[in-house]
Amino acid sequence: MPTEWIMGLAGGLIIGCAGAVYLLGVGRIMGASGIIGGLVDGSGRDTAGDRLFFLAGVIGAPLLLWLALGSRPETQASDAPLVLIAAGLLVGIGTRLANGCTSGHGVCGISRLSPRGIVATLIYIGAGVLAMTLLRNIWGVI
Amino acid sequence: MLRSLLSLLSGSLFGVGLLLSGMTDTTKVQGWLDLFGAWDPTLAFVMGGALIPMAIAWRLTRNRHPLAGGTFPAPPTAELDRRLIIGSVLFGFGWALAGLCPGPALASLSFGGWQGVTFVAAMLLGMLVAPKLRLVLDQTAAKS
Structure with a gap:
């Protein structure tokens, strides 16, 4: 099995533990778009503390890991500002309209067989495959 | 505390x-x-690995309370509205375009350079305007 798959599985188990701690600890669903979106639009004011501490961990822990390991991880993101802005807007609007993203609908929803989570995941993967096929394999623009 | x-x-x-897991690498x-x-x-x-502890956690919520007090989320509903469908399509397009979703975008913020910061800034703007679009969608749904 390629190392990348093993790392994927190991990292996935840690992500699942993160969701388990959030659920069993503070009683909430660990959805990245919901946690940050609730701070942005003010709908999560009552639980702002939980959200801020969670975000501090999400942003801070990889930073500490990078500093400890000494090699800067690669994101290999696009260098085209318009692509990044369009993608960011679509992800921000889409996840908040749908009330969830890969962590909330995907990890937390599928694991309790939530119909909304399963349908959302099938749709965003389907839309992503469609977009990737058109943009990369047919039009060759990304 | x-x-x-x-x-x-x-x-x-x-x-x-x-x-x-490699999910902060947009090419993966x-x-x-x-x-x-x-x-x-x-x-x-990654998804397969994440589902295992999470499925166990959902089982452990039965007849219990969260460690820090309060209650667990309500059981899932099967209500599939147009917001869920339209939003997931838009999210899928954006996900493909940059190879980033909200979690990895935040996790890579410290080392993702100007590209990561630009994506996150646009994502926050999208999240800010989303409630207004939600209202528009609900109003057009009520009319039809």
């Missing part, structure tokens, strides 16, 4: 898991969506 510590622990595990995510090109199945291993 306990709530804050548990939130910080959860967020830290989430960030470390995303980095180790775009590779997962490139089903008819150079397909990369890594994301399936």
Whole structure:
């Protein structure tokens, strides 16, 4: 099995533990778009503390890991500002309209067989495959 | 205090898991969506791994309360509205375009350069305007 798959599985188990701690600890669903979106639009004011501490961990822990390991991880993101802005807007609007993203609908929803989570995941993967096929394999623009 | 510590622990595990799994590398995510090109199945291993502890956690919620007090989320509903469908389509398009979703975008913020900051800034703007679009969608739904 390629190392990348093993790392994927190991990292996935840690992500699942993160969701388990959030659920069993503070009683909430660990959805990245919901946690940050609730701070942005003010709908999560009552639980702002939980959200801020969670975000501090999400942003801070990889930073500490990078500093400890000494090699800067690669994101290999696009260098085209318009692509990044369009993608960011679509992800921000889409996840908040749908009330969830890969962590909330995907990890937390599928694991309790939530119909909304399963349908959302099938749709965003389907839309992503469609977009990737058109943009990369047919039009060759990304 | 306990709530804050548990939130910080959860967020830290989430960030470390995303980095180790390779999901902060946009080429792996775009590779997962490139089903008819150079397909990369890594994301399936990440999702598969994440579902195991999470499924156990949902089972443990039965007849219990969260450690820091309060109640667990209500059982899932099967209500499939147009917001869920339209939003997921838009999210899928954006996900493919940059290879980033909200979790990995935040986890890679410290090392993602101007590209990551630009994406996150646009994402926050999208999240800010989303409630207004939600209202428009609901109003047009009520009319039809």
